[in-house]
Amino acid sequence: MDKGDDQLYPAGLRLTGRRVVVVGGGHVAQRRVPQLIAAGARVVVVSPEVTPAIEGLVGEIAWEARPFEASDLDDAWYAVAATDDPAVNDAVSAAAEQRRIFCVRSDDAALATAWTPAVGRAADLVIAVHDGGGGDPRRSAAVRDQVLDGLREGTIVATRHRDSGRRAGVTLVGGGPGNPDLISLAGRRALMEADVVVADRLAPREILGDLPSDVELIDVAKLPRGRSAQQVEINRIIVERAKAGLRVARFKGGDNFVFGRGYEEVIACRDAGIPVTVIPGLTSPVAVPAIAGIPVTHRGVAHDFTVVSGHLAPDDPGSLTDWDAVARLRGTLLLMMAVERAPDIAATLLAGGRPASTPVAVVCDGTMPGERTVLSTLGTLAEDLVAQQVRPPAIIVVGDVVAVAHPERYAEQGAEHGPGPADG
Ligand code: SAH
DSSP states (O other): OOGGGOOOOOOOOOOTTOEEEEEOOSHHHHHHHHHHHHTTOEEEEEOSOOOHHHHTTBTTBEEEOSOOOGGGGTTOSEEEEOOSOHHHHHHHHHHHHHHTOEEEESSOGGGOSBOOOEEEEETTEEEEEOOTTOSOHHHHHHHHHHHHHHHHHTSSOOOOSSGGGOOOEEEEEEOBSSOGGGSOHHHHHHHHHOSEEEEOTTSOGGGGGGSOTTSEEEEGGGSOSSHHHHHHHHHHHHHHHHHTTOEEEEEESBOTTSSSOHHHHHHHHHHTTOOEEEEOOOOHHHHHHHHTTOOSOBTTTBSOEEEEEOSSOTTOTTOOOOHHHHHHOOSEEEEESOTTTHHHHHHHHHHTTOOTTOEEEEEESTTSTTOEEEEEEGGGHHHHHHHTTOOSSEEEEESTHHHHHOHHHHGGGGGGGSOOTTOO
16 A cells, blocks of 8 residues: 555544653654643653653653663554654554554654644644645645734634633733734734733834724723823723623733733722733843843843832932942843933932943833934933933943943943953
8 A cells, every 4th residue: 555645634632641652752752742741641752862851851751761662552542653763663653553553753754654743823723734744844834834823913814603712801911122023922812812902102013903903902092191090091991891791902012010000900800800811021121132232141240130110210209219229239220211310310329339430221212113222331321311312212221231242332441340250
């Protein structure tokens, strides 16, 4: 029988609690095992040696550190022959055939009795693409990726015809620092599946253009002014919509819990008995310096980084920050919402003992088309902000990591900002 011409019969396997034997412990096995674990299978890897990644899974899987024996397949439901030795794979195939167990082969699809499709998940669907055993896995993977992209971006619309998977409630979606590619897959999916999206000014707005046309979009920037009145109104809207049985996505820039008032919304929902899901976002004090090429920590230079809101002046009675303590820190300081108060903050840090030569980078509109970095020092920050006409949003990075990223600018300062001799 010419197995290569056989037509494939597609099926999904329920492997929960069932013994699945993977023979081989190299890179093929390493790719298969996590999906088998995710399916709840009782995975046994048989191989004299395994990769460190597989060894790290021991506990979730069993590892028999020895050559394959036919009896390994006794009681198994499914087998994966994933060694680089065709003779061993043949032995696995033969033992599987004898026991009527379906067997995948990494080396020769024509000899296999089962094939692993290219798999992906989006919009609660499992997408499995097969080339029918034709031996072109990259083609299947490419088609899978295009289907997934289509589902995530909404160009393929996955309308639900049964509402069983639907759950009213509020999802807090962190959108990342601004570039629409920097939202998480889960965040993007929550937006595309929402009935109502409540979006902030700093949320990555390009993504909103991809929303299905029947989604209600509420733009918070257009709500009545005044920070606390606005928040009360947002809480009211999300609770009211969720109570009406709708799925609400609360979409913000960065992470909702980093100066995003996200937990006030959690409390409002909790008080109203509305379920809340949280999808974290890349927060700007970490992501924006990274995109600008500045690390927030560096071996031998900074063993801590501190994120501080600069929306109040340091001497403001309402400030909750211990600025004397902040000034004594030696690591990286990341200031948010601080463009306006930066001169006061720099003066406070200098008075508290930070040297005037401390490098400072101001990264404006991070990850967005107009991104720009202004290099300065604590001593000259106030005048540089004016001279360079810096406007929010910006992250102000204070500390020697800035000199690590821009040695040309701070070279004249020499050892003062280089790695300490005892550091390592
Ligand atoms: N929740 C957001 C922060 C909201 S506070 C987060 O986790 O990132 C708003 C401040 O975030 C701005 O004043 C600015 O300091 C910073 N910020 C947010 N996005 C930024 C960006 N793309 N570039 C520079 N700073 C940004």
